[in-house]
Amino acid sequence: MTTPDPSESRPSSKVPRTERGRRTLRKLLDAAAIEFGERGFHEASITGITRRAGTALGSFYTYFDSKDEIFRALVDDLSGKVREAAKNTLQSDLPALDVEKAALTGFLQFAREHKEIYRIIDECEFVDPDSFRQHYENTAHRIQERLAGGTRKGELREGLGEAHAWAIMGMNVFLGLRYAVWSEDSSVEDIAELASSILREGLAKRPSGQS
Amino acid sequence: MTTPDPSESRPSSKVPRTERGRRTLRKLLDAAAIEFGERGFHEASITGITRRAGTALGSFYTYFDSKDEIFRALVDDLSGKVREAAKNTLQSDLPALDVEKAALTGFLQFAREHKEIYRIIDECEFVDPDSFRQHYENTAHRIQERLAGGTRKGELREGLGEAHAWAIMGMNVFLGLRYAVWSEDSSVEDIAELASSILREGLAKRPSGQS
Numbered sequence: 102m103t104t105p106d107p108s109e110s111r112p113s114s115k116v117p118r119t120e121r122g123r124r125t126l127r128k129l130l131d132a133a134a135i136e137f138g139e140r141g142f143h144e145a146s147i148t149g150i151t152r153r154a155g156t157a158l159g160s161f162y163t164y165f166d167s168k169d170e171i172f173r174a175l176v177d178d179l180s181g182k183v184r185e186a187a188k189n190t191l192q193s194d195l196p197a198l199d200v201e202k203a204a205l206t207g208f209l210q211f212a213r214e215h216k217e218i219y220r221i222i223d224e225c226e227f228v229d230p231d232s233f234r235q236h237y238e239n240t241a242h243r244i245q246e247r248l249a250g251g252t253r254k255g256e257l258r259e260g261l262g263e264a265h266a267w268a269i270m271g272m273n274v275f276l277g278l279r280y281a282v283w284s285e286d287s288s289v290e291d292i293a294e295l296a297s298s299i300l301r302e303g304l305a306k307r308p309s310g311q312s
Numbered sequence: 313m314t315t316p317d318p319s320e321s322r323p324s325s326k327v328p329r330t331e332r333g334r335r336t337l338r339k340l341l342d343a344a345a346i347e348f349g350e351r352g353f354h355e356a357s358i359t360g361i362t363r364r365a366g367t368a369l370g371s372f373y374t375y376f377d378s379k380d381e382i383f384r385a386l387v388d389d390l391s392g393k394v395r396e397a398a399k400n401t402l403q404s405d406l407p408a409l410d411v412e413k414a415a416l417t418g419f420l421q422f423a424r425e426h427k428e429i430y431r432i433i434d435e436c437e438f439v440d441p442d443s444f445r446q447h448y449e450n451t452a453h454r455i456q457e458r459l460a461g462g463t464r465k466g467e468l469r470e471g472l473g474e475a476h477a478w479a480i481m482g483m484n485v486f487l488g489l490r491y492a493v494w495s496e497d498s499s500v501e502d503i504a505e506l507a508s509s510i511l512r513e514g515l516a517k518r519p520s521g522q523s
Contacts, residue, residue: 264506275478
């Protein structure tokens with residue numbers, strides 16, 4: 102069998118073979134982020150996307166069969182960008198808690214520059230529930246792996262698992278909603294430091310002399 | 313001025329005056345939670361709500377003008393139920409961190425019994441963004457007040473503010489999504505204890521001998 106099973110292909114199933122094709126696909130996805138972010142899935146249209154992208158309608162159908170398909174591809178694309186934004190700020194030799202802080206800083210910066218991401222991922226819960234779930238399960242899985250690394254290095258306590266990762270993810274998502282999307286009244290660095298202090302020492306008052 | 317300002321009235325502006333009226337309104341809101349939770353806002357219908365409630369169509373219009381209006385009233389109602397679910401588990405003399413743990417336990421129990429709440433509140437971001445924002449701002453505000461109480465009692469550290477409240481709320485919401493709505497593979501008590509341990513001591517490994 103040399104014919105790939107379409108059901109196993111990626112959301113954006115037609116991969117461009119030329120540099121020009123890759124640029125067109127990129128333009129379409131960037132335009133889709135604006136179109137879906139501003140208008141929502143139901144109001145968004147394929148012609149709205151191609152107009153914003155400055156491409157012909159035919160180019161759209163070279164890569165996507167429908168509005169649903171580019172929406173799924175966009176969620177996959179944004180999910181990858183979130184992963185990269187968190188990763189870009191990481192250096193390999195950072196202590197485990199600084200890794201979490203750097204990842205949150207990167208995410209908050211990304212969310213400020215791409216405020217539409219919240220609306221798109223959130224609407225995905227209704228348009229394509231499987232992709233919504235996949236996005237968060239993947240993100241939690243990455244956090245859980247980082248925590249396990251911190252425990253192996255002797256920096257984090259034993260027994261950290263999936264639920265700790267979900268707790269951190271929820272903290273980060275809600276801090277992003279409040280301090281990156283709704284308002285920028287605090288600096289990204291202050292918010293990341295505040296979240297980091299929770300992971301470092303919790304909220305309890307420490308006996309004096311104990312930092 | 314004895315005439316109330318209509319802009320200050322509750323979303324469900326026609327308040328029932330009799331016990332029977334209160335029961336009908338309650339039935340309509342409970343039916344709306346199922347209808348919107350199962351079908352989503354766009355697919356949900358007023359006749360679907362009255363059929364589930366076992367009330368006449370006229371009863372619906374006694375209390376609500378439209379599908380939008382009962383949706384807003386429902387979000388307000390659910391927001392109040394979340395508040396009550398967290399509050400019911402509280403005793404007035406609990407230490408501050410046990411208050412947070414009890415509030416999360418109550419919320420997780422409520423979310424397991426009313427899984428539709430996530431879909432309804434999340435869809436509210438698109439149907440009625442102001443109510444969506446209000447729900448989370450109110451919730452964060454309550455958490456912030458509880459934290460301030462803990463600091464006053466000398467149990468929590470100084471300087472806890474709005475962002476700490478948003479961090480806790482995000483943690484709770486995502487733990488609820490994963491462990492109350494998507495799966496019940498861990499007990500409510502285990503998840504609440506795990507979240508509590510983050511607030512109590514963070515994730516860092518403590519020097520041995522220091523609990």
